[in-house]
Amino acid sequence: MGDAMGGGRITAVLGPTNTGKTHYAIERMLAHRTGVIGLPLRLLAREVYDRIVAARGPSVVALVTGEERIVPPRTQYWVCTVEAMPTGMGADFLAIDEIQLCADPERGHVFTDRLLHARGLHETLFMGSDSMRSVIAQLVPKAQFMRRERFSRLTYSGSKKISRMPARAAIVGFSVDDVYAIAELLRRQKGGAAVVMGALSPRTRNAQVEMYQNGDVDYLVATDAIGMGLNLDVTHVAFSSTIKFDGRRMRYLMPNELAQIAGRAGRYQTDGTFGVTGEAEPFDAEVIEAIEEHRFTPQKKLNWRNPRLEFGTVDRLIASLEMAPSDPALVKAREADDLQALKTLSTLKTVRPRLRTARDTKLLWDVCRIPDFRGISHGEHTSLLERIFEFLHEYGRVPDDWLATQVKRIDRTEGNIDTLSKRLAYIRTWTYVAQRENWVDDESHWREATRAVEDRLSDALHGALTQRFVDRRTSVLLRRLKQKEGLVADVNDKGEVTVEGEFVGRLEGFRFIQDKAATPDEAKTLAAAAMAALAPEFNLRADRFYNAPDTEMDFTDQGGLMWGEHAVGKLVAGDDALKPRAVAFVDEGVATDVAEKVQRRLQHFIDRKVATLFEPLLNMSRDETLTGLARGFAFRLVENLGVIPREQIAQEVKDLDQDARGALRKHGVRFGQYTIFMPLLLKPAPTRLRLLLWALNAKFDEFPDAPPPGLVTIPAADHAPDGYYTMSGYRLSGQRAIRIDMLERLADLLRSQDSRAGFEANPDMLSITGMTLEQFADLMEGLGYKADKSERVKMKTVDQVLSDDAMPAGEPEIPEAADLSGIAAELPDEGEAPSAEFAQPVPAEDEASEFDETELPEGVAVDAGVVEEETEEFYTFTWGGNRGGNRNANRGPRRGAQGGQNAGGERPQGKKGGKPQGKKGGKPRRDGDRDGKGQGGNQPKTFSARPPKKEKAIDPDNPFAALMALKDKK
Numbered sequence: 009m010g011d012a013m014g015g016g017r018i019t020a021v022l023g024p025t026n027t028g029k030t031h032y033a034i035e036r037m038l039a040h041r042t043g044v045i046g047l048p049l050r051l052l053a054r055e056v057y058d059r060i061v062a063a064r065g066p067s068v069v070a071l072v073t074g075e076e077r078i079v080p081p082r083t084q085y086w087v088c089t090v091e092a093m094p095t096g097m098g099a100d101f102l103a104i105d106e107i108q109l110c111a112d113p114e115r116g117h118v119f120t121d122r123l124l125h126a127r128g129l130h131e132t133l134f135m136g137s138d139s140m141r142s143v144i145a146q147l148v149p150k151a152q153f154m155r156r157e158r159f160s161r162l163t164y165s166g167s168k169k170i171s172r173m174p175a176r177a178a179i180v181g182f183s184v185d186d187v188y189a190i191a192e193l194l195r196r197q198k199g200g201a202a203v204v205m206g207a208l209s210p211r212t213r214n215a216q217v218e219m220y221q222n223g224d225v226d227y228l229v230a231t232d233a234i235g236m237g238l239n240l241d242v243t244h245v246a247f248s249s250t251i252k253f254d255g256r257r258m259r260y261l262m263p264n265e266l267a268q269i270a271g272r273a274g275r276y277q278t279d280g281t282f283g284v285t286g287e288a289e290p291f292d293a294e295v296i297e298a299i300e301e302h303r304f305t306p307q308k309k310l311n312w313r314n315p316r317l318e319f320g321t322v323d324r325l326i327a328s329l330e331m332a333p334s335d336p337a338l339v340k341a342r343e344a345d346d347l348q349a350l351k352t353l354s355t356l357k358t359v360r361p362r363l364r365t366a367r368d369t370k371l372l373w374d375v376c377r378i379p380d381f382r383g384i385s386h387g388e389h390t391s392l393l394e395r396i397f398e399f400l401h402e403y404g405r406v407p408d409d410w411l412a413t414q415v416k417r418i419d420r421t422e423g424n425i426d427t428l429s430k431r432l433a434y435i436r437t438w439t440y441v442a443q444r445e446n447w448v449d450d451e452s453h454w455r456e457a458t459r460a461v462e463d464r465l466s467d468a469l470h471g472a473l474t475q476r477f478v479d480r481r482t483s484v485l486l487r488r489l490k491q492k493e494g495l496v497a498d499v500n501d502k503g504e505v506t507v508e509g510e511f512v513g514r515l516e517g518f519r520f521i522q523d524k525a526a527t528p529d530e531a532k533t534l535a536a537a538a539m540a541a542l543a544p545e546f547n548l549r550a551d552r553f554y555n556a557p558d559t560e561m562d563f564t565d566q567g568g569l570m571w572g573e574h575a576v577g578k579l580v581a582g583d584d585a586l587k588p589r590a591v592a593f594v595d596e597g598v599a600t601d602v603a604e605k606v607q608r609r610l611q612h613f614i615d616r617k618v619a620t621l622f623e624p625l626l627n628m629s630r631d632e633t634l635t636g637l638a639r640g641f642a643f644r645l646v647e648n649l650g651v652i653p654r655e656q657i658a659q660e661v662k663d664l665d666q667d668a669r670g671a672l673r674k675h676g677v678r679f680g681q682y683t684i685f686m687p688l689l690l691k692p693a694p695t696r697l698r699l700l701l702w703a704l705n706a707k708f709d710e711f712p713d714a715p716p717p718g719l720v721t722i723p724a725a726d727h728a729p730d731g732y733y734t735m736s737g738y739r740l741s742g743q744r745a746i747r748i749d750m751l752e753r754l755a756d757l758l759r760s761q762d763s764r765a766g767f768e769a770n771p772d773m774l775s776i777t778g779m780t781l782e783q784f785a786d787l788m789e790g791l792g793y794k795a796d797k798s799e800r801v802k803m804k805t806v807d808q809v810l811s812d813d814a815m816p817a818g819e820p821e822i823p824e825a826a827d828l829s830g831i832a833a834e835l836p837d838e839g840e841a842p843s844a845e846f847a848q849p850v851p852a853e854d855e856a857s858e859f860d861e862t863e864l865p866e867g868v869a870v871d872a873g874v875v876e877e878e879t880e881e882f883y884t885f886t887w888g889g890n891r892g893g894n895r896n897a898n899r900g901p902r903r904g905a906q907g908g909q910n911a912g913g914e915r916p917q918g919k920k921g922g923k924p925q926g927k928k929g930g931k932p933r934r935d936g937d938r939d940g941k942g943q944g945g946n947q948p949k950t951f952s953a954r955p956p957k958k959e960k961a962i963d964p965d966n967p968f969a970a971l972m973a974l975k976d977k978k
Contacts, residue, residue: 016100016130018151020107022138024302025235025271026280027156029135033103034059036133037085043101046090046122048109048236050075054210055239057087074379075439075462077455091118093126102128106236107136107144108264108307113256116311117341123147125315139264139304146337147310160274164296165281167288168246171197175226177244178234179285180269182252188425190248190286191229191477200225200478206233209432211466216473225478235269245273246285256342263295264304312338317373319366322354325373345389349376352390359394362401372397374444381436396441405449406441414438419461421468424511425476428469435462497541503574507541517574518546518553518594518606539597550602554609561613565713567700569610577610581704585649586622588704590614618701621694624686625650628675638668645677649698650689651734651748654682680752682739690737690749692717702735720778721746721787741790744783750776763793763887785883793885802878 021029034056037043047053050073057071057078070083072092086094090104104126110119123134124147134144134151144151170193173179179194179201181187187203194201202220204213220228221241228234228242232252247269250261274280282299284290291299298304314331318324329347332340350373353359363369375397380389399406415438418431435458441447442454498506503514513522520542522535553571562570569577575593582589590610594603619626628634629646641660645652654661661679664672669679676686689698696714703711712729715722715736721744725732738745746754754776761767769784777784785795 016128016132018127018132018134018148019154020134020136020141020144020148020151021154021156022136022141023156024138024158024162025268026158026160026162026274028159029156030056030105032156033105033133033135036131037101037103038063040100040128040130042084042099043103043128044086044088044093044097044099045103046088046093046105046126048090048106048115049206049233050089051206051208051210051213051233052105052236053087053089054214060085060087075436075443076459077443090122091115093122095126099128100130101133102126102131103133103135105135107134108140109136110140110143110310111307113311113342114344117313117344120310120312120338121315123310137264137268137304137307138302139307142306143308143310143337147335158271158302161279162271162274162300163279163281164291164300165244165283167284167290170194170285173198173227173246173285174244176242177226177246178228178230178240178242178272179246179248180230180232180234181248182231184429186248187229187231188477194227194229195477198227201227201229203473203477204228204230204234206231207429207433208469209462209466211463212432212470212473215466215470219474219478229477232265232269234272235265239275240272241275242272243274243278243280245270245280245282247283247288248286249288250284250291263298266291266295267299267302267304270299308337309339310337311341313341313344319369319373321366322350322360322363322369322372325369326351326354345380345386346373346376348386349390349393352386353394353397356394359397362397368401371400375400378437378440381433381440382430383433392437400447404446406447408449411438411441411448411454415458415461419464421464423468423472425469425472428465428472432462432465432469435465497538497545499542499545505538505542507537512538515542515545515549517571517576518549518592518598518602520595535597539595543599546598546602550605554605556609558613558616561610563614563617563697563700565696565700566711567704569614576606579614579700579704581707585701585705586618586626586646588614588618588701617697621697622650622689624676624688628672628677631675634671636668637663637665638671641668641672642675645684645686649702649735650686650694651698651737652684653734653739654680654684657684678749678752680748681755682751683734683748685737685748687749690747695735695737699732699735702731706731719747720750720776721783741788742786744779744787746777746787761885763885766796766884766886768882768884781881781883785885788883788885793887796884796886797881798884799879799881802880 021032023029033045037045038060045056047056053071053073054076057069060069064085066078067080068082068084070080070086070088071078072086072088072094074089074092086097086099088094090109104119104122107119107123110116110123112119123144126132134140138155141153145153168174170179170190173194179190181190184205184207187205191201191203202216202225204216208216217228217240219225228240234240234242247266250266251258252261253259270280270282272280273282312333312335314328314333316328318328326347329350330340353372353376354363359372363372375393378393378396380386382389396406399410415435418434418438420431421428423431439455439458439462442451442458445451448454499515500506503516504511505513505515505520511523513520515521520535520538522538553576556571560571563579564570567579568575569579569590577590577592579588580591590607590613592603592607592610594606625646628642631642634642637660641657641664644657644660661684673679676688678685678687688694692714695717699714700711706729708729712725712732715738722736722738724740724743724745733740733745734748736745737748739748739751741751754773757770757773757776769781769788774781774784777787779787785797789795
């Protein structure tokens with residue numbers, strides 16, 4: 009139907025609701041020999057179809073929607089949804105209802121296309137809101153306008169509670185949950201309510217409306233579906249909310265949208281009222297005036313999508329669908345579901361190779377236009393479309409056996425309201441497929457079959473709605489309870505509890521969660537019935553739980569005890585930190601032996617968890633060979649769950665002799681420079697449990713979460729309680745906290761540095777911490793060092809030039825001048841054989857100058873050692889920079905040659921520089937102590953606050969004397 013066909017009169021019949029616009033359009037259509045009318049809803053199309061059939065008979069009236077197709081051979085009048093209107097048939101009359109939907113973000117482009125191109129040969133009508141006048145005049149210059157006034161007055165009546173709602177009222181909600189909750193409240197307080205939603209089938213909706221119209225109930229609960237022309241005897245419309253989800257976001261309704269719904273109040277010459285209820289805010293004065301006076305902001309922009317599609321290739325099709333409008337009154341519609349599906353399917357390997365011709369592309373587009381009636385995810389919907397396209401492309405039909413399987417799966421009338429509603433939504437997909445020409449072998453069979461399934465589901469849904477929202481609960485459940493008959497409870501795999509087939513609530517663990525739909529009068533009775541019927545189930549469940557393996561259970565960071573996904577208890581502080589007490593979550597009505605069995609199993613679980621994860625700590629506490637100071641120290645470790653900052657027990661550490669330390673080390677205790685700890689307890693599982701036990705014992709209201717496993721450092725947490733980092737196995741230093749075992753490894757490296765004269769971070773230090781240089785500087789300042797940032801010229805030396813392919817193949821590398829500043833730190837223990845590296849000392853700087861210039865590559869001179877300069881930043885670290893902090897908490901290592909003790913109160917042993925003695929490359933002891941080798945075997949160590957005596961000079965016969973002499977010359 010294009011403009012070329014539209015030589016007749018074009019009229020826009022505009023005005024508020026209850027002006028008889030739809031009735032006028034039906035009269036005008038019947039005045040012509042043929043006609044087509046497009047309506048916004050399937051429900052409304054069915055209503056208009058019934059009216060025309062009553063006037064002219066079924067043999068000349070067709071009904072065409074996405075899911076219905078009734079087309080008699082002698083059809084004269086077509087009643088359709090706007091999307092399903094036939095095109096190009098040249099009817100004498102054409103009408104589009106609710107033309108203001110041109111501005112709808114989802115469907116607006118379809119209405120706009122009909123406004124621009126759909127015409128009757130003799131007469132065309134557009135019915136809708138007066139806010140469309142200016143934009144229609146702009147886009148359809150030939151249109152004439154007819155203003156129709158409302159037959160009755162519409163006034164605002166303020167806010168009313170549902171309990172005081174007047175009879176013959178409709179209450180509007182904007183979600184299924186809201187509609188059900190309101191209907192349930194009306195059932196309890198007013199005796200019942202009918203339910204109308206856009207998702208209902210026409211058969212269900214008509215049955216519900218009939219119940220309201222004939223007076224069985226005085227209240228109607230509906231979504232905004234009633235705003236689209238459904239004729240009901242409503243005197244008052246109450247909004248339970250003024251916010252709705254429009255498919256993309258939650259938003260407030262515009263005044264014209266509120267008016268469209270409120271206008272359902274008052275039919276023909278009966279006045280109507282509108283207002284709010286529940287938690288909805290009262291309307292502003294401006295909104296009230298606009299609705300009562302029917303004055304709204306004119307619509308200036310209409311949604312548009314290019315109707316002239318190109319099917320040469322799928323890319324051209326997408327491009328044509330995404331074309332922008334040229335008229336300023338039109339705006340490009342947002343990407344619809346069909347276009348999203350097209351984009352997704354066109355990229356699939358199973359689909360793309362099939363798109364060889366324009367016919368293939370057209371077929372894919374037709375498949376993509378199947379609506380997502382089910383409301384499932386985009387991925388699931390496109391998977392279904394992919395399967396249908398493959399069938400149609402390969403076989404030309406959807407196979408009967410496959411379609412039969414899909415329909416049979418849905419053809420079941422048992423279940424609750426939600427289940428039946430979902431099945432109705434699913435059957436709409438197959439009803440839609442059956443309506444498409446040449447998509448199935450026997451179209452009439454499948455149309456009748458899918459329609460029959462829809463009718464059965466519709467009747468079942470009507471019955472379920474009526475039973476839930478109209479009848480008071482006089483079910484078998486209550487009657488048998490009063491008659492003291494035995495009740496049978498059933499619990500499905502989702503925990504849903506039914507008693508004698510009636511849903512009464514859910515079983516979560518060992519607690520019964522009652523159905524919220526129960527009335528206050530029924531609540532106690534239902535609870536008693538459920539608990540009586542569930543007694544055998546609780547006993548069986550308790551037996552299964554008691555025999556369940558520990559792998560099915562777990563504890564949460566907040567102290568909850570879980571069995572699968574259900575909470576079955578919690579932990580509370582016991583008499584000892586390592587002995588928490590389990591409390592079971594069991595309903596009061598459950599037998600005492602069941603509750604005790606659950607509690608015992610939970611206690612066994614947590615006791616075994618503690619015993620397994622803290623085995624080294626518990627073994628140490630039970631070791632009777634530990635006596636005296638060692639036993640007291642072990643008690644302190646147990647008391648602190650295996651981790652203690654060294655500064656808290658510095659004196660105790662000093663008091664321990666070597667035998668005591670050795671006994672403790674056998675149990676895995678490490679005497680670190682900063683922390684005394686048991687490394688096995690730093691693993692993620694013990695750490696998580698330690699934090700929980702610590703929080704329980706501290707009686708925190710909210711427990712801190714354990715750090716993610718495997719991280720060497722973590723950011724400093726806001727408002728972390730005292731002791732959190734220690735219990736987590738970390739030590740806070742600057743803006744981050746470092747794991748205590750890695751901190752001890754870092755401390756081993758730091759002891760080899762000259763912390764008074766200053767040193768730079770080496771790659772090993774950065775590698776241990778996994779930090780950048782700036783982060784490492786912040787860490788060092790947190791440990792008590794001063795970090796001085798400087799810049800220097802980065803020199804590129806001869807050997808670096810040679811490494812850049814300057815050295816000819818096969819020539820030896822030129823040794824770099826030796827730096828002997830650290831030789832003392834690298835000397836092995838006395839009495840041990842020197843390593844090969846020290847047996848052949850590196851040449852000094854003056855020796856390097858003796859190399860013959862001719863041995864260098866061509867173009868490289870000896871005095872041109874630096875060939876390029878770059879600037880680099882570096883830090884120099886010296887001890888004692890962080891004066892404002894707690895010196896005892898951040899005591900750093902002090903070199904033995906400069907006197908003093910290390911942070912643990914133990915004096916380092918070895919040569920100048922403080923490096924641990926032993927062969928070069930040897931691993932330092934993990935506890936930071938020395939074993940005394942090279943000093944007389946396992947002789948007792950001495951500790952002193954005085955500087956050490958001057959060390960004995962090196963034997964001149966020692967092979968390292970020459971190296972020491974070179975250093976002295978330097």
